[in-house]
Amino acid sequence: MLQTAIGPRDPCGGAISGSVTARGERGPDHVGKQVGFARTENSEKKSVTMSDLEEPPRVLESGVGMKRALARWNQQLQRIHSPILRYSLSVACVALALGLALALQHYQFRDVELPVLCLAIAIVTWHAGIGPSVLAILLSTMSFNYFFIEPIHSFAVSTKDLPYFITFLAWGALVAWFSTVSRRIEAGLRLARDRLQTEVEHRAQREDEIRRLNRELAKRATDLEATNKDLESFAYSVSHDLRAPLRHLVGYSELLQKEASSSLDDKSRRYMQTILQSAKRMGNLIDDLLAFSRVGRAETQNSLVSLEQLVKEVVAELREETNGREIAWKVGALPACYGDRSMLKLVLANLVSNAVKFTRMRARAEIEIGCVDGKNNHEAEMFVRDNGAGFDMQYVDKLFGVFQRLHLAEQFEGNGIGLATVQRIIHRHGGKVRAEGAVDQGATFYFSLPNAQDAVERIRHDHTGTHFGR
Amino acid sequence: MTTLGRILVVEDDPNDVELTLIALGEYHLANEVVVTRDGQQALDYLYCRGEFHTRSNENPAVMLLDLKLPRVDGLEVLQQIKTDESLRMIPVVVLTSSHEEKDKMRSYKFGVNAYVVKPVDFHEFVNAVKELGIFWAVVNEPPPGSMKKLP
Numbered sequence: 001m002l003q004t005a006i007g008p009r010d011p012c013g014g015a016i017s018g019s020v021t022a023r024g025e026r027g028p029d030h031v032g033k034q035v036g037f038a039r040t041e042n043s044e045k046k047s048v049t050m051s052d053l054e055e056p057p058r059v060l061e062s063g064v065g066m067k068r069a070l071a072r073w074n075q076q077l078q079r080i081h082s083p084i085l086r087y088s089l090s091v092a093c094v095a096l097a098l099g100l101a102l103a104l105q106h107y108q109f110r111d112v113e114l115p116v117l118c119l120a121i122a123i124v125t126w127h128a129g130i131g132p133s134v135l136a137i138l139l140s141t142m143s144f145n146y147f148f149i150e151p152i153h154s155f156a157v158s159t160k161d162l163p164y165f166i167t168f169l170a171w172g173a174l175v176a177w178f179s180t181v182s183r184r185i186e187a188g189l190r191l192a193r194d195r196l197q198t199e200v201e202h203r204a205q206r207e208d209e210i211r212r213l214n215r216e217l218a219k220r221a222t223d224l225e226a227t228n229k230d231l232e233s234f235a236y237s238v239s240h241d242l243r244a245p246l247r248h249l250v251g252y253s254e255l256l257q258k259e260a261s262s263s264l265d266d267k268s269r270r271y272m273q274t275i276l277q278s279a280k281r282m283g284n285l286i287d288d289l290l291a292f293s294r295v296g297r298a299e300t301q302n303s304l305v306s307l308e309q310l311v312k313e314v315v316a317e318l319r320e321e322t323n324g325r326e327i328a329w330k331v332g333a334l335p336a337c338y339g340d341r342s343m344l345k346l347v348l349a350n351l352v353s354n355a356v357k358f359t360r361m362r363a364r365a366e367i368e369i370g371c372v373d374g375k376n377n378h379e380a381e382m383f384v385r386d387n388g389a390g391f392d393m394q395y396v397d398k399l400f401g402v403f404q405r406l407h408l409a410e411q412f413e414g415n416g417i418g419l420a421t422v423q424r425i426i427h428r429h430g431g432k433v434r435a436e437g438a439v440d441q442g443a444t445f446y447f448s449l450p451n452a453q454d455a456v457e458r459i460r461h462d463h464t465g466t467h468f469g470r
Numbered sequence: 471m472t473t474l475g476r477i478l479v480v481e482d483d484p485n486d487v488e489l490t491l492i493a494l495g496e497y498h499l500a501n502e503v504v505v506t507r508d509g510q511q512a513l514d515y516l517y518c519r520g521e522f523h524t525r526s527n528e529n530p531a532v533m534l535l536d537l538k539l540p541r542v543d544g545l546e547v548l549q550q551i552k553t554d555e556s557l558r559m560i561p562v563v564v565l566t567s568s569h570e571e572k573d574k575m576r577s578y579k580f581g582v583n584a585y586v587v588k589p590v591d592f593h594e595f596v597n598a599v600k601e602l603g604i605f606w607a608v609v610n611e612p613p614p615g616s617m618k619k620l621p
Contacts, residue, residue, distance in 0.1 A: 236570055240538050243567040247590050248485040254592040255492070283590030290569060298571070 080128055090132035093120040094139040102147065113148050114164070118171045125175040133176060137168045144168075228297075235293045242286055249279045288417045292402065295424050300340040307334040307344070307382060311369055314348045321356055325365060332370030335380050337449045343425045350418040351384040351445050357412055358388035358443070366442075379448045387442040391435075399435050422447065475531020475612050476502045477603060480512040480547065481565075482539050489592070490534065490565075493599035501531065501607045509542025513550060516557055529560045529613075532606035534599075537566040537573055545576055552581040559613035561606050565599070 080086050097120035101113035117140040125133040145161055146153060253276050261269060311331055337344075352369070359365035368385040391399065391406050398404040400423040405416040422445075423433045430450045437443030477494065481487045487505055494503060506512040512535070514520040518527050533551075537544035544564065551557045563584040564577050577585050586602060589595045606612075 236568070236572075240567050243588075243590060244483060244486065247567070247588055247592075247595065248483075248489070250590055251485070251489045251592040251595060280590060287569070287590075294571070 083131075086128035086132045087135060089128050090124045090136045091139065093124050094136050094143065096120065097140070098143045098147070105148075113144065114167070117144060118168065121168055121172050122175045125172050126179050130176065133172050137165075137172050140168050141165045231293075232297060235290060235297070238286065238290060243283065246279055246283050246286070250276060250283070253279065285415055288415045289402075292417050292421050292424070295343065295346070295421055296428075298343075300343065300428060302338050302340060304336055305339050305341045305344050306336045307348070307371075308336075310341075310345050310348050311352070314345065314352050317349070318353055318356055321353070325360075326363065327356070327359070327365040327367060330366070330368040330370070332368070334369070334371050334382060339429050339449060340425075343428070347422050347425050347447065348384075350422050351447075354418060354445075355384055355386035355388065357414070358390075359386050360412075361389070362387060379450060381446050381448045383444050383446045385442065385444040390437040390439050390441045390443045392439050393437065396435055396437075400433060419445075475528075475607060476504055477607050478512065478515065478530035478533040479503060479505045480507075480509065480533065480539065480544065481505065481536045482507050483536075486536070486588075489595065490599055493596040494603050496596055497600045497604060499603050499607060501603070504530065508540045509544060509547040512539075512547055513542065516551065516560075529557065531561070531612040532602075532610075533560055533562045534565045534602065535562055537564060537568055537577075545573075545580065548577060548580045548582060561610065561612065563602055563606060565602070 080089065094117070097116045101116045104112045104116070121133065121136045121140055124136040141161070141164065142155065144164055145157065146155055149161060149164070253272060257269075257272050257276070261272075264272070308331070311334060315329065315331075352367070355367045356365070359367065366385075366387045369383070370385075371380055371382050373380060389407065389412070395406055398406065400419045401416075402420040403416040404420075405414065419433075426433050426447045426449070431448045433445070433447045435443060435445045477499075479487065479490055481490060487507075491503065491505075494501075504515065506515050511521075512533075515522045515525070516529070518525055535544050535547060539547070544566070548562055548564070551560060551562060558581070561583040563586060564573075564582050565586050565588060566573065567588050569587055574585055584602070584606075586598055589598060
């Protein structure tokens with residue numbers, strides 16, 4: 001329907017006058033039926049006239065696009081929605097303008113009728129859309145022709161009337177164009193506002209979500225803190241309260257031993273001795289356990305630590321134990337790394353003293369401390385290797401557990417907490433521990449520190465690195 | 471002419487009191503030993519109030535202070551002593567079971583003169599208390615005002 005309506009007008013605007021008149025006459029027929037979609041279609045047809053006048057060839061590129069554009073255009077132009085009101089406004093405006101023009105003419109004001117009618121057309125176009133606008137143009141033209149153009153009081157049409165008609169038409173088109181532009185801007189603004197609104201709503205939702213998550217996080221942190229505090233107070237009371245009765249046990253046993261040992265037989269003395277030993281052992285266990293728990297709780301104070309320097313210190317401190325034994329130390333190049341110095345020293349002290357302890361039965365102990373480059377992720381891996389008692393690989397999982405021992409206390413003393421401490425410290429530094437070994441063939445303990453290699457690189461690049469004892 | 475200063479022991483556990491007294495007695499220290507059983511009593515003693523209002527008001531030569539005490543705990547007592555102009559010169563030795571870093575930090579922050587962890591081993595304990603007694607009550611010259619003037 002639209003296609004056929006547009007079709008004949010496509011090529012040029014040459015027959016403007018004729019076509020518009022024909023159209024305009026058809027226009028009012030539709031007034032009564034303008035409900036729902038019928039109204040839109042009708043108005044579309046009218047708007048073709050307007051757009052034809054403005055930029056004929058470009059707008060008419062494709063039928064479907066055209067239809068959509070026109071529908072939008074017309075919708076943008078209609079501010080009053082009731083069709084009856086719109087056409088009434090059109091008629092009323094022209095009638096008022098005509099009345100005003102006639103009144104002014106009566107008072108000898110000349111040539112005001114054209115602007116007054118133009119004003120009426122402008123108002124109608126602005127507020128009522130294209131259909132009423134065309135009606136207003138036609139009515140204005142007719143009344144102008146009838147009242148103000150010679151011969152007065154006749155509808156005789158001549159070529160002299162054409163300029164007036166074109167003036168009205170052009171004026172109407174101009175106002176329609178302005179109106180459309182203004183409405184387009186308004187629509188754009190409204191769209192932007194809506195978008196902004198949704199954006200604001202979304203943001204509010206997201207903020208609510210964030211707040212909720214934050215609350216959850218805060219709650220979790222509080223829980224964690226409470227748990228931590230519980231743990232701390234537990235360790236604290238162990239430290240304070242558990243050791244006191246133990247001290248009394250030992251103290252009074254020793255006093256008893258001192259006072260009454262002469263009156264006791266050998267068996268009783270042995271019992272007494274056992275009580276004392278057990279109590280002392282328990283004291284050591286508690287102390288070790290507390291130290292272990294401190295490793296987990298204490299804040300780490302990170303600095304650049306030279307592992308090589310630490311190994312030197314650790315070996316020097318073990319001199320008392322190694323005195324009189326033949327031990328072949330083999331210490332390779334070790335990297336420096338970022339970490340807590342005292343904790344890392346504890347790691348090395350545990351590993352090295354283990355190596356010293358478990359090579360006790362060797363005539364010539366061999367202890368090697370070194371570093372291998374990781375194959376996969378370039379993580380440096382430090383190791384402590386000995387040729388001592390070793391262990392069965394099937395128990396390797398138990399090696400790093402708290403209070404887990406693979407040897408009898410008579411063979412090798414210890415509480416089974418050293419390697420657990422090692423593992424905890426290395427894990428806190430983000431590294432890994434592992435062990436390899438075989439019964440009677442020695443053991444190798446590996447630990448990695450994720451930033452060890454970085455530190456090595458840094459030292460290599462940084463000339464001031466020499467003061468780290470390398 | 472002066473005589474030896476008093477040793478003030480603040481300890482709530484009767485066994486610890488006995489062991490401490492035995493340890494101090496091992497060396498036959500001639501110093502008078504006063505035992506208070508909680509922080510409040512210790513402060514009463516230092517300020518000569520309550521049950522101690524009749525005592526002569528010289529300060530003890532050394533104070534052996536446990537940290538975990540009923541009513542007023544050891545750290546509060548320590549803080550009170552070290553912020554009081556008339557008491558701050560008393561040498562205070564914290565004698566406790568606690569290895570805790572936190573306790574050590576706070577004690578030293580308040581100005582403790584020594585921090586000794588009670589050893590589990592009785593011999594070590596005796597030695598520690600003995601040495602403390604000897605050092606602070608005999609070897610160390612206490613601040614003026616902590617000696618009883620002989621008539």
